[in-house]
Amino acid sequence: KAGVTQTPRYLIKTRGQQVTLSCSPISGHRSVSWYQQTPGQGLQFLFEYFSETQRNKGNFPGRFSGRQFSNSRSEMNVSTLELGDSALYLCASSTEGLAGPYEQYFGPGTRLTVT
Amino acid sequence: AQSVTQLDSQVPVFEEAPVELRCNYSSSVSVYLFWYVQYPNQGLQLLLKYLSGSTLVKSINGFEAEFNKSQTSFHLRKPSVHISDTAEYFCAVNNFNKFYFGSGTKLNVKP
Numbered sequence: 001k002a003g004v005t006q007t008p009r010y011l012i013k014t015r016g017q018q019v020t021l022s023c024s025p026i027s028g029h030r031s032v033s034w035y036q037q038t039p040g041q042g043l044q045f046l047f048e049y050f051s052e053t054q055r056n057k058g059n060f061p062g063r064f065s066g067r068q069f070s071n072s073r074s075e076m077n078v079s080t081l082e083l084g085d086s087a088l089y090l091c092a093s094s095t096e097g098l099a100g101p102y103e104q105y106f107g108p109g110t111r112l113t114v115t
Numbered sequence: 116a117q118s119v120t121q122l123d124s125q126v127p128v129f130e131e132a133p134v135e136l137r138c139n140y141s142s143s144v145s146v147y148l149f150w151y152v153q154y155p156n157q158g159l160q161l162l163l164k165y166l167s168g169s170t171l172v173k174s175i176n177g178f179e180a181e182f183n184k185s186q187t188s189f190h191l192r193k194p195s196v197h198i199s200d201t202a203e204y205f206c207a208v209n210n211f212n213k214f215y216f217g218s219g220t221k222l223n224v225k226p
Contacts, residue, residue, distance in 0.1 A: 004158075033214065042218040043159075043205065056213055090158055092214075102166060103149055104207075104214060106158035 002027065004107035006091050012113045018079040021110045025072050025093030031055075032074040033104060034066060037088040046089075049074055050096075078112075086114045117142050117210045121217035129225050130198055136191040136220045138180075138206030147209040148189040150180055153219075154202045162204070165189065176200075196224050 005024045013019050025032050033056075034046040045058040049068035066076040072093070078085055088111050092104035118141040128134045140146065147166050151159040163174040170182040180191045189206060201224045206217040 035216075043216040045214065045216075048213075092159075102147065102209070103161050103164050104159075105161070106151075108158045 004091055004093050004105050006089075006107035006110050008110060009108065010111045010113075012115060013081050014115055015081055015083060017081050018077060019081060019112060020075055020077045021089055021091075021112075023074045023076075023091030023093075023107060025074070025091075026105055029093035029095055029105070030072055031094045031096065032068055032072065033092045033094070034074070034076050035090040035092065036060075037090055037109070038086075043090070046076065081114045083114050086112060088112075117146070117208055117213070117215045119206055119208050119215050119217040121204075121206055121220050123220050124218065125221045125223065127223045127225060128196055131195045133194050134192065134196050134200075134222065136204050136206075136222065138189045138191065138217055140187050140189070140206075140208045140215075142187070142210065145210075148180075148182055149207040149209070150174075150178070150189070150191050151205045151207060151216075152202045153205065159205060162191075196222070198224050198226060200224050 007022045031050045033048040036044045047066050048056040052068045063079045068074045088109045090109045091107045094104045120139045149164045150162040152162045153159045163172045165172050165182045173179045178193045203219045203221045205219045208215045
């Protein structure tokens with residue numbers, strides 16, 4: 001099976017702009033989660049989508065949003081970019097077991113730089 | 116809410132020496148436990164996991180971790196490290212469909 005893919009891999013934007021990142025999960029995985037990783041804050045959970053519905057949400061401002069399509073592909077959008085949004089954005093997909101999702105499989109990430 | 120603590124942000128060690136990376140979590144309620152490894156400029160890769168059964172789990176490259184319910188710990192160990200093990204390691208807990216990650220431990224293996 002192909003792994004989790006994320007596009008683009010690198011992105012440079014200017015403050016105030018908006019950006020859309022894309023994630024294609026492993027075939028058959030219906031859960032997609034997004035994380036922001038920075039040197040200072042570590043790995044922070046943004047949100048999780050399952051079957052096109054946002055199931056869990058982290059503590060990020062409303063400028064961060066996401067959606068999931070019927071084929072489980074997911075996008076996240078950041079509006080009105082700030083310098084502090086510069087980070088590695090990781091997408092992860094997982095299966096659903098009887099007791100919930102098991103391990104998450106991560107994509108290579110999108111490195112966003114805001115200037 | 117669940118929390119995951121990795122007390123050591125950096126662990127320097129010489130090649131072929133043993134290493135232990137510590138992980139503690141806050142709740143003993145039924146959890147699933149994971150260790151992930153991240154090499155520079157890459158995403159996280161699953162190293163090993165505990166879902167149920169034997170409390171000692173092993174990876175294919177010599178790492179092992181033991182689930183200790185009474186101490187709410189899931190420490191990662193390797194008896195002899197290699198230069199190629201240099202990476203950042205994250206402990207994670209899945210509790211009621213939510214994943215919680217520790218802040219990571221950078222393992223620096225020196226020749």
